[in-house]
Amino acid sequence: MYQNSLEDTIAAISTPSGQGGIGIVRVSGKEALSIGDEIFVGVNERKPSEFKTFTLHYGRVINRKGKAEEVVDEVLLTVMRAPKSYTCEDVVEISCHGGTVPLKKILMLTLDHGARLAEPGEFTKRAFLNGRIDLTQAEAVADIISAKTDAFLKLSINQLKGDLTLELESIREYLMDAYTEIEAVVNFPEDDIDASSRKKLSIDIKEALKHVEALLASSEQGRILKEGIKVVICGKVNVGKSSLLNVFLKQPRAIVSHIEGTTRDIIEESAQIQGIPLQLIDTAGILDPRDSIEEEAVKRSHLYIDQAEIILLLFDASQEISQEDINLANRIKDKNVIIVLNKCDCPTKIDEGAFRKLLPNFKMAKISALEKQGINPLEEMIVENALHGKRLETPKILISNLRQIESLKKCLTALEKAQEHFSQNLSLEFISEEIKLAISLLDQITGKDIDNDLIDKIFSSFCVGK
Ligand SMILES: Nc1nc2c(ncn2[C@@H]2O[C@H](COP(=O)(O)OP(=O)(O)OP(=O)(O)O)[C@@H](O)[C@H]2O)c(=O)[nH]1
Ligand SMILES: [Mg+2]
Missing domain, CATH: 3.30.1360.120 (Probable tRNA modification gtpase trme; domain 1)
Structure with a gap:
């Protein structure tokens, strides 16, 4: 074909x-x-x-x-x-x-x-x-075109240069060494594996495992840099959700007004905080719907809240806590939430103690979206939450591609099995089978061993002309 x-x-x-x-x-x-x-x-x-x-x-x-x-x-x-x-x-x-x-x-x-x-x-x-x-370099081309941050662009350029190819090649070499070692013994059973070959075999498997584990460990941050984090801003009407969105975007993207229910449709925008791409979503305020449009708006807000990776739950600190606030807090308290008390430029009326009882486990930021105060600490909290308290690493190679991650995970399982068989002194043929599988999984990543349908599927997501 x-x-x-x-x-x-x-x-x-x-x-x-x-x-x-x-x-x-x-x-x-x-x-x-x-x-x-x-x-x-x-x-x-x-x-x-x-x-x-x-x-x-x-x-x-x-x-x-x-x-x-x-x-x-x-x-x-x-x-x-x-x-x-x-x-x-x-x-x-x-x-x-x-x-x-x-x-x-x-x-x-x-x-x-x-x-x-x-x-x-x-x-x-x-x-x-x-x-x-190879296939990882081809995928890097698509990543460069869609890169949302400098950090991800750099990683994709490294991948295009062949850094990932080289790393996978070096893992493959360990495995090929191990495979040839075993095959020699399996084919000439009279030469049983000697102690030094055994040791070398063990080192080869261990090294390959270590490198695959390191690549997989990088994948979480790789995915974040590639796709960004979905952050949904929610809260009762008029608490300042759209004002906060505009502060993050540094431009008046969403309409802000004192009229309750100003935002009726979902507003989605991209922004970057400390090098991390965010997909920011401003929702309609949660209220008792007065008509079918508001009903739909609230329904959509809940839909987005359900899909959020991080929820910024806004309250108006200049008002006492209301039943609507409490209902919303109860609805999302098992999710990943950062509490944001807005309008802190005004005299505070919210009862923090009662409030803390309602939502005891979450971090809280105090801000004024109007006066752009408290925004840096809030951004720090978002980054810390997104990276689970880790620092943003920028090594030369970060895996971000789902296809590559899936194959690497299977490769890791095969190598763990090989190591287990080895430590249990099972027949070398069992170990050889797992190593062969691990090599073919690496070859699927680089495209050395991949079927045509999958190639078509990978390239069909590219843009025309590339
Ligand atoms: N004093 C003060 N007023 C604010 C602050 N943030 C927002 N406001 C005001 O609060 C009102 C509502 O702000 P919005 O950003 O439209 O609120 P919202 O939550 O998006 O409202 P809906 O879309 O109706 O749900 C506006 O008059 C804003 O100027 C703040 O930090 N301090
Ligand atoms: Mg709004």
Whole structure:
């Protein structure tokens, strides 16, 4: 299947849709240069197939299909010849003016001259299938594009450079050593395993285990840096939820007013606190619904509260605690909550003692969203809560990809079994089976041993043109 599709020349618009200064149409495959020849006219009539690799040329894209030649756009055309290109194939990139019409017209011209529309991620898939990068590096490309923080960008760049590949390769080497050691003994049973080989075998398994454990230990923070933490701001009407959202975002994103029930729909925004990406969700105030819209708003708020990783439960400190506050507190007290007493710039009326009885186990922040006071300590609490009191680590490698995490977990189980068999002096064949499994799981991560359906699934989540 891949053999055929690798024969095709593929094309796509690689820049995002909408208007921009520049847009790029990318063409890759055997016909890329000849398609370039058909549609591009450069200075002195020179053709892309005559251009040297990694050179950039000014010219025009021409449509020769009608009676008269039509100039589609003034462009810059780059030639990158196989095998030293992104896909390892001949690549032509046309940088035109970044409007939907020129981009689409140029793309259509490449298709008219024999290219096929690229599938999502197909350029990167070719880089993988042609052996330039492994699967972890291909996945790093998608991570770089979707990175929400500097820290995650750095990690993804390291992964693209091949840091994770190298680490997995070194674990694989320990396991290959162990496997060959065992196979030698299994195939020649008369040479029983001697003490020094036994020791080496034990060290190899132990080292591999240690490295897999370290990679898995990094995965929690890796996931946080990649996906962020879902923080839901909830509370009774008018306690200042939208005001707090705006403080976090440093802009007046949500409407703030003294009218009860100002926020009726969920507002979701991204922000960063101390390098951690947060998905902040401002909810409608919990009240007794007065109409069907408020009923729906309260229903949605509860839905988001249920999905939250951290809940900021807001109270108005300038008011006495109400039955609505108590009902809400009771409803969410088994969740991960930070209590926020807002409006601390006003004289306090809330009875902290009674309040503490109601919600005894949670951290509490006192703030004024209006005067932006107490925000830093609240942010510290959020970070501490998100990282479970640990510091944000930024090692060279942090695993964040679910697929990789799942395979590593299975690899860890196989290695633990191998170690157990070894310490119980079971037959070497049992140990060998587990090590073989662990190696194949590592190979699934790097893509050395993976089926086509899974490859298709991985690349289908990429954007078109990448
Ligand atoms: N004094 C004082 N007033 C505040 C503070 N925070 C918010 N307010 C005021 O309280 C009122 C309600 O603020 P919002 O942010 O709209 O409250 P909300 O919880 O989003 O309200 P709903 O969307 O209606 O549930 C507004 O008049 C704000 O200016 C604060 O820290 N101190
Ligand atoms: Mg609001």
